[in-house]
Amino acid sequence: MPWPETILERVPSWRGVARPVIGMVHLAPLxxxxxxxAGSDGVWPDGVLGRAVADARALAEGGVDGxxxxxxxxxxxxxxxxxxxxxxxxxxxxxxxxxxxxxxxxINVLRNDAAAALAVAAAVGGSFIxxxxxxxxxxxxxGVIEGRAAEVMRLxxxxxxxxxxxxxxxxxxxxxxLADRPVRAEAADLVSRAGADAVIVxxxxxxxxxxxxxxxxxxxxxxxxxxxxxxxxxxxxxTALAPHADGWIVxxxxxxxxxxxxxxxxxxxxxxxxxxxxx
Numbered sequence: 001m002p003w004p005e006t007i008l009e010r011v012p013s014w015r016g017v018a019r020p021v022i023g024m025v026h027l028a029p030l031x032x033x034x035x036x037x038a039g040s041d042g043v044w045p046d047g048v049l050g051r052a053v054a055d056a057r058a059l060a061e062g063g064v065d066g067x068x069x070x071x072x073x074x075x076x077x078x079x080x081x082x083x084x085x086x087x088x089x090x091x092x093x094x095x096x097x098x099x100x101x102x103x104x105x106x107i108n109v110l111r112n113d114a115a116a117a118l119a120v121a122a123a124v125g126g127s128f129i130x131x132x133x134x135x136x137x138x139x140x141x142x143g144v145i146e147g148r149a150a151e152v153m154r155l156x157x158x159x160x161x162x163x164x165x166x167x168x169x170x171x172x173x174x175x176x177x178l179a180d181r182p183v184r185a186e187a188a189d190l191v192s193r194a195g196a197d198a199v200i201v202x203x204x205x206x207x208x209x210x211x212x213x214x215x216x217x218x219x220x221x222x223x224x225x226x227x228x229x230x231x232x233x234x235x236x237x238x239t240a241l242a243p244h245a246d247g248w249i250v251x252x253x254x255x256x257x258x259x260x261x262x263x264x265x266x267x268x269x270x271x272x273x274x275x276x277x278x279x
Contacts, residue, residue, distance in 0.1 A: 003226050003246065007197055010163045011104045011127050019242070022106065022228070023059035024251030025052055026072035026260070029091055033074040034084040044089065049096045055264040056101045059254065062269020067101065068130060068249065069094050070108035072260075077111035079142030079163060087116045094124040105131060106167070111142050114152040114166075121164045128197075134168035135194045136186060137260075138175040145175070148159035149194035164227050170218055173205050173231055183214060184221035191225045200249065202230035207252035207260055209237060216244040235275035242279035 001013060014020045028048045029035030039045040051084035054065055071082075071090055099103055105148065108134075109116040117129035136149040156164060170187045171177065174234040177186070190196040199222050202208075203216045209232035219227045226246035233241060234253045254269045 004197075004224055007165050007226065011066070013104060017065055017278075018063040019245060019276060020064040020247045021063070021064070021066050021276055022247065022249045023056075023064035023254060023262045023264070024072075025055050025059070025067050025097060025251065026075075026251060027052055027071035027090070028071065028171070030071055030086055030089045030093075032089075033071075035073055035075065050083055050264065053100045055105075056097045058266040060103055060262040061171055061266040061271040062254070062264075064103065064269065066106065066127070067097065068102040068108055068128075069097060070107035070130075071110050074110065077142055077269040079111055079112070079140065079145050079190065080118055082109055082111070082113045087119060089118050090116075091123050094120055094126065098124050104128070108195045109222050111140065112145050113127050115155055118152070118156055118161055118164065119122055122159055122161055126164060126168055128165040130200065131166060131168045131196075132172045133175070134166070134255055135189050136181075137178040139178055140175040144178065145203060147156075153195045153274065161248070163192055165197040166195065167198045167200055167228065168194065169200045169202065169230065171201070171214070172265065173202040174178060184217050187218040187221040191222045196225070197248070198226040198228060200230040201234040207258075208232045210241060212216070212240050212244070213242060219244045219246075233272070233276075235272045238272070238275045238279045242276075249277055 022064045103223040106128040107117040107120045107126050112132045114131045133145045133147045134149050203210050210229045228247040229245045230249045252260045256265045
């Protein structure tokens with residue numbers, strides 16, 4: 001099914017692309033996070049930005065249709081708003097990536113700071129954001145996280161960001177719903193009641209395979225809204241998932257040796273993108 005015109009107006013380069021491929025730019029630990037290591041002069045090392053740009057360029061060389069930048073290295077994540085330094089450094093990284101690679105750029109501020117993601121997207125000309133928990137209540141490794149769709153959508157409107165699409169997860173990875181509602185009902189609410197522009201279906205964790213039956217159930221529930229596979233897709237699993245997918249988000253499978261902490265390998269990107277194009 002073609003992507004809705006409402007999204008294609010925001011991301012015109014996806015016109016004619018059957019299933020856009022979004023490559024993940026996983027940022028190394030940022031200042032303020034436990035894993036961060038400052039340079040010898042005590043300032044933010046250019047290596048963090050250099051790694052982000054190198055990964056973005058490798059993804060572009062491999063043929064992806066868009067990028068999504070997230071603070072993947074900032075574990076453990078905040079369950080609520082992230083601190084100011086995270087927003088500032090993500091904005092700096094996103095600007096560097098945007099200037100280096102001419103692809104639509106999305107922002108995901110982990111674990112669930114949609115307001116920060118909108119702010120970064122506004123500052124750097126982002127095309128979309130990802131919200132892990134937009135509706136419902138989930139038990140996660142950060143504690144209980146509640147969806148704030150009303151606040152997110154009002155903030156988007158008040159900032160004049162109608163051109164920034166909201167991609168929202170259903171049954172997000174590394175989490176479990178507090179009440180076990182049918183996944184089809186959760187997916188339908190994301191679109192009809194929360195206003196999500198697209199829905200993401202993932203496996204249980206980062207790099208874990210997405211269940212085909214769940215993907216098909218979500219696709220049947222959301223009408224014309226695009227459904228993206230959010231984790232675990234490989235060149236070998238694409239064929240089974242493709243009939244129910246309108247797009248792909250790829251991260252681990254694009255890294256050297258399939259290791260999530262390794263740099264992006266352009267050859268691996270090309271292999272998986274070719275598989276997705278021919279599925």
